[in-house]
Amino acid sequence: MKVVVDKDTCTGCGLCVDSCPEVFDMTDGAVSVKVDTVPAENEDSAKQAAEDCPVEAISVE
Numbered sequence: 001m002k003v004v005v006d007k008d009t010c011t012g013c014g015l016c017v018d019s020c021p022e023v024f025d026m027t028d029g030a031v032s033v034k035v036d037t038v039p040a041e042n043e044d045s046a047k048q049a050a051e052d053c054p055v056e057a058i059s060v061e
Contacts, residue, residue, distance in 0.1 A: 001038045002061040003046050005031050009057040016049035016058060024049060031057075 003023060005016075010031050016024040017031065022042045025034045038046045050058035 001043050001046070002036070003033055003038060003050060004059045004061065005033055006057045006059070007031075009055050011055055011057075013054060015052050015054070019049040019052060020045040 005024075007030065012026065012029040012031060014026055014031070017026045020042055023033060023035055023038055023046045025032050047060055050060050
């Protein structure tokens, strides 16, 4: 599973980092994805982060 953050849509609220810090990182107010493929043990929290994103900037592939 992969996750992608649309940087044009992302507001940098940090909910994804709070939900899944193993996958998401925030530097200078911008969110990035730390891994190419989400580890199996983090898939549920990464999916939850995508669902909780207030601007729907995270897509799951």
